[in-house]
Amino acid sequence: MLPQPKPGIMNIDIYVPGKSRAPAGVKLHKLSSNENPLGPSPKARQAIIDSASHPELYPDGSASALKEAIARAHAINPENIVCGNGSDEILSMVGQAFLEPGDEVVFTEHGFLVYRIVAHSCSAVPVVVKETDECADVDAILAAVTDRTRIIFLANPNNPTGTYLPIDEVRRLQAGLPGNVILVLDGAYAEYVRRNDYESGIELISSCNNVIMTRTFSKIHGLAALRVGWCYAPRRIVEILERVRGPFNVNGTALAAGVAAIQDRGHMERAIEHNDKWLARLTQAYGEMGLRVTPSVGNFLLVHFPDEPGRTASDADAFLTGKGLILRAVTGYGFPNALRMTVGTEEANTAVIEALGAFMAKPDNL
Numbered sequence: 001m002l003p004q005p006k007p008g009i010m011n012i013d014i015y016v017p018g019k020s021r022a023p024a025g026v027k028l029h030k031l032s033s034n035e036n037p038l039g040p041s042p043k044a045r046q047a048i049i050d051s052a053s054h055p056e057l058y059p060d061g062s063a064s065a066l067k068e069a070i071a072r073a074h075a076i077n078p079e080n081i082v083c084g085n086g087s088d089e090i091l092s093m094v095g096q097a098f099l100e101p102g103d104e105v106v107f108t109e110h111g112f113l114v115y116r117i118v119a120h121s122c123s124a125v126p127v128v129v130k131e132t133d134e135c136a137d138v139d140a141i142l143a144a145v146t147d148r149t150r151i152i153f154l155a156n157p158n159n160p161t162g163t164y165l166p167i168d169e170v171r172r173l174q175a176g177l178p179g180n181v182i183l184v185l186d187g188a189y190a191e192y193v194r195r196n197d198y199e200s201g202i203e204l205i206s207s208c209n210n211v212i213m214t215r216t217f218s219k220i221h222g223l224a225a226l227r228v229g230w231c232y233a234p235r236r237i238v239e240i241l242e243r244v245r246g247p248f249n250v251n252g253t254a255l256a257a258g259v260a261a262i263q264d265r266g267h268m269e270r271a272i273e274h275n276d277k278w279l280a281r282l283t284q285a286y287g288e289m290g291l292r293v294t295p296s297v298g299n300f301l302l303v304h305f306p307d308e309p310g311r312t313a314s315d316a317d318a319f320l321t322g323k324g325l326i327l328r329a330v331t332g333y334g335f336p337n338a339l340r341m342t343v344g345t346e347e348a349n350t351a352v353i354e355a356l357g358a359f360m361a362k363p364d365n366l
């Protein structure tokens, strides 16, 4: 007899991160993981350096300073916050705390891959719901809810599509759920959205007992390497998550950098402004080349390629990689003929526009 994992574990496709390699001698532009092209706030960088002087000390397990800083930035109560080793860890904690074998976890067909991993790791059943026009569909989600449903995961905006649900639709979704079903609103890209009908869900959480919002320092704050995220949740859910959380789950460097990053509003504004400008320019440039782009409100765009030998997404991926431009293949997300591109630096964006222009204009099969 060999040791056997729990049911579901072997159904997990191991998560493959965005590539980060280019041919030797070519300058690399990594546009495959939605990282911040401006990097973190200089104040966060300094906090990282300062934090290196006492690695022998355990970090503050309750993450008090970080919760205080987040609470101030968002005008919420620190007692409603849980911090995690990236928001991925929060998603896992929610599964660990609330899922029993055979329970159902609902998410949409192009939803973030981690949701499926969370479901399988808890021996729960992933229930995948169709989207409409590459966007989550509230009626379809509600129709998938059964008496075994425990969690709905909804990234808003979603990765890799970049599409979003207006807050009225999110409210309608919550209103249609039984009280024992948790709605997890994954706001990894919330800061980037510039739409009047969008809200991350903070107010909904203040008035409902079954909604959780997760957020991350990996994207707008440029701290992906440090692994720090958090959630805002009703008190009862916080008390449950605090029981399954590792005692020192967020390291001391991440805590210090997070505090500095969230206090630097100016740096965030610059990152948002840079993104706004280039998201629009890239969308327009690709449209002019005849490439369809899913309308995105995030810091990335999903570019669809022609179904034509020599001009498919994998041809484009190989062509771009040869020039050191690393985008993300998204076959695992149900898009075999698209690539996801992170909005990069001016230099990187200009290089991709130029390279894709050449790729689309070249004679067939060259």
Ligand SMILES: *Cc1c(COP(=O)(O)O)cnc(C)c1O
Pocket: 034, 085, 086, 087, 088, 089, 112, 155, 158, 159, 186, 188, 215, 216, 217, 218, 219, 224, 227, 228, 229
């Ligand atoms: C990047 C991303 C996250 C963030 O994960 P971290 O663990 O905080 O780095 C969460 N959800 C979605 C949809 C993402 O794209």
